[in-house]
Amino acid sequence: MLKIWSMKEKQAAEGGSAKKKVTAAQLRVQKDLSELSLPSTMKTHFPSAEDIMNFELTVRPDEGFYQGGEFRFSFYVNPNFPHEPPKVKCLQKVYHPNIDLEGNVCLNILREDWKPVLSLNAVMIGLQYLFLEPNASDPLNKDAAHQMTANREEFKRNVKHSMAGGSVAGERFDCVLIK
C-alpha cells in the first residue's frame, strides 16, 4: 500500500465524513431541479419539499388539439437515475394517441432513447411536445391514433369532447379543462 499512501500524501485533500450520505441520484436530481427552466405552460408540484425524487408536473398546452386542458403527470426518480430514466405516468385518463388508458406514456426518451446526459428538463419539454404534436405513428391508444390519421376533424372533436369529461367509443375520460 506504500505507493498508494504516498500518492495520497502528494494530493492535498480536505474532507469531512457525513452521517447520512447524499446518493449520487439525489445529487443529480438537485442539480437538474436547480437548472430547470420551464415555460409558463408547465408547473411542478411537490407533495413534500423534503422528497425531491417524487413530484408532479402540470402541463397546460397553449396551442394545438389540447389547448385549454391541464394535464398532470407523476414523476418518480429511482436510485439508478440517471442511468435509468425517471418513471412518468399521466395521472388522468386522457384521449391521446401516445397515452394509454392507464396513464402509460409513449415517449422515446422515457424508454429506448434515454441517455444519462438528458435532464429532467428535457423529459418535461418532451411531454409538452406530445400535446403540441401527437404522434400517430407510435400509438399507445390505437383508436385515437387511427382517428387522427383517418379523420382529423373527427379526432379534434373527440379530443374536445373527452377533455370535457365525455365518452369516446364507449370509454369515459377525465375532465381536464382548466377551471
Place this chain on the structure above:
Amino acid sequence: MHELHDQIWTSLPNLFSTMTAVRNPYSISPVLTTSGPFSDEEFAPSPDVITALADMSILVIGAGGLGCEILKNLALSGFKKIHVIDMDTIDISNLNRQFLFRPSDVGKPKSEVAAEFINRRVAGVHVTPHFGKIQDFDNDFYMQFTLVVCGLDSIEARRWINATLVGLVGDSPETLKPLIDGGTEGFKGQSRVILPTITSCYECSLDMLTPQTTFPMCTIANTPRLPEHCIEWASVLEWPKHFDRKADNDDVEDVTWIFEQARARAEQFGIEGVTYQLTQGVIKNIIPAIASTNAIIAASSCNEAFKVATTCVPFLNNYMMYSGNNSVYTYTFQHQKRPDCPVCGVQVLRLAVPKSTTLENLIERLKENPATKVKNPSLRTASKSLYMASPKELEEMTRGNLVKLVGELVGEEEVTVTDEALPFSLRLVVDVE
C-alpha cells in the same frame, strides 16, 4: 478412456485432502522478496511484505460468480484477513459456476457458505462473512479495510460503494481505500482500479455503460415481434391492471402469471419462444453468466489487488476492458477523471459559523466566498430541502427556512450546494460555534 476417467475421478478426493495443508508463501515470496526492472522505486523487497499482506484486512463485495473466484484467488495469494458481504442466498441455478456451493447449500446465505468453504479449505486464512446489503454498514465498518474488491452485478451497488469510499477520504493516507471493480456480461468484462479522489471513479464513467435493453412502449402495446416484447407487455402493461402491488420477480406465482399472460399474447401474434426461463430473465434483466469470463476478470482483479497491496510491480492504470465475444480483444487505458463528476469532482468547503447564523446569512456567506462564486444556490441535506432556489414551487415551500438558524436546520449532516456557477455541486460542512 472410461477407465482412465474413473481413475482420475476416484483419485480426486485424495488429491484435495493433500492440498488442505497450510499453504507456504513460496509461490509469492520470489516476487515480494526480490526486486526487478519493473519494480516500483518505492518497493522495498522483504519478507515483511508477506507479513503485511497477511495482516491486511481486505473486503470482498459479492460472493456470486465473480465473488467465488475472487475469494479463492485472494486466499491463495497471501491475503489472510478477508471479509465478504453478500445479500443473496444460494439458488440452484448458481451451482454451475459458483464452485464454493453444493446442492445441499441451496437456500443458505452465499457469504456464509463461501466463507466456511474457504476457511475449511485454505488453512491459515480467515474469511468473515456478512449476510446483508452493503448499504446496511456504516463508514466505521468500511474504514477498517485497506482494500476493497468488488464482484457485483448491480450498477446501483457499485455507485453506492464508490460514493462511500470517495466520501471516506480524509486527511490521513489510510482513509484512501483503493477499489478494484470487476464486472462481466456474457463474454465481455472489465476490471479497473479506482483510487478514490485521485483517479477517475465509477460515477465518472457512468455514461460509458451500455443502456439497458428497452423496447418502445408502442411496440410492446401494438406490434410485438419478439418473445421479449410479449413478456414486457405482460409485466409492464398488464400486471398493473390486475394488481395493486409490484410483481415480485423472485416469486414463482408472480412470474408464472406474467409468463402465462405473455405466452397467450405470443400465441395470438404467432410469436415463438416465450418460456418461463426467458420470462424470468427479461423481468429480472438477467444476463447470461459465463464461468470462464468470470475467472478471467476475477484473476485480473485479484492480481491488481495483490500489486496495489504490495507495490511489487506497477498496477493497472486504470481500466482494462476484455472483449471475448468476437475472437479476443483487450485494451487498457487511463479513464480520465471528470471535473464535473457528481461524486469525486465535488469540492468540499468547511465553514465555521456563529450560533446566531440563519440560513439566509449562510447563503450570503457562500455568495461572498471567492472560492465558490455561487450566484443563486440551492441547499439540501440527504433528507431535507433547506432552500431550493428553483423550481418556483420548491422555492416557495422552502423560503420559510431562510430565517431559521443553521444549527437547528442542519444538525451534523453534510449540506449539498448546487448552483449554475458550479460544475456539479459543492459539499459543505458547517461547524456551528
